[in-house]
Amino acid sequence: MICCKRVYEPTEDADGYRVLVDRLWPRGLSKDRLQHDAWLRELAPSTELRRAFGHRANAFEAFSQGYRRELAAHPEHWQGLLARAGAGRVTLLYAARDRERNNARALQAFLEDELDRRGASSSPVCYAGEL
16 A cells, blocks of 8 residues: 655654655755655656646646656666555655645556556466466
């Protein structure tokens, strides 16, 4: 299961593996105050894409599509996180004010699509004994 949470919200036991997915460290939060298991900067959108988005609601769809292209080009950055999400709860931490239109939500959708896509294999070997 993959969840998203602002870095400024309290930590909960149910958060599971907590990973910061922003390229920049959150403002006003010291590094020793944020309870997290990892900071995966390489998972964040490129600076160019982030600036083009500018946290404008009407630009979120284009941002999400561009971000998906960036992620697809570098599976080595997210495959480990995908494996963790397949085994337990992962909470993607972000600093943006908009709780619905941010890089963590776009990453969550991408990872969930990947989990669904990898769910059942269509290999003929998998059907052995079922015919």
